[in-house]
Amino acid sequence: MPTTFKAVLAGTWLALAPLVSQAHGDAKHAPRKAIAKDEHPWGREGDPKKASRTIAVDMADTMRFSPAEMKIKRGETVKFVVSNSGKQMHEMVIGTRDELEKHAEAMRKHPGMEHDAPYMAHVEPGKKQEMTWQFTRPGTFMYGCLVPGHWEAGMKGTIVVN
Secondary structure, three states: OOHHHHHHHHHHHHHHHHHHHHHOOOOOOOOOOOOOOOOEOOEEEOOHHHOOEEEEEEEEOOOEEEOOEEEEOOOOEEEEEEEEOOOOOEEEEEEOHHHHHHHHHHHHHOOOOOOOOOOEEEEOOOOEEEEEEEOOOOEEEEEEOOOOOOOOOOOEEEEEEO
């Protein structure tokens, strides 16, 4: 290939690259397929195909979850179908009390902070989202909504793993 042709080709690609990258726009990305291997004190991401049961969780503008308490067996993989019946954004975040309180504090300081992990479901009003979690250790854990002010208003629940 002649050098001038290579230069023209390279120049054309450089000129078009910004347009190609903008063509992707704001399209929603497909959910991630790989299951995270990270282990947390409250367990790890579960494989939806291996879920032993499904628990429906409702989040409401009354700043309450339904159910407010869950009992789960150690090693059990649970698929949560998290629905937002309210008119405000809500989320379900699983963790230890300390972790959730620290995270709630960070959210108060930085209300626009975006966060995403396999133990979080961020649900727009009138929508639902699924997450699957394997509870690998016994203990008492929590779930809560960390949208600023929601945790403080009592939007939390308990998970007892035996």
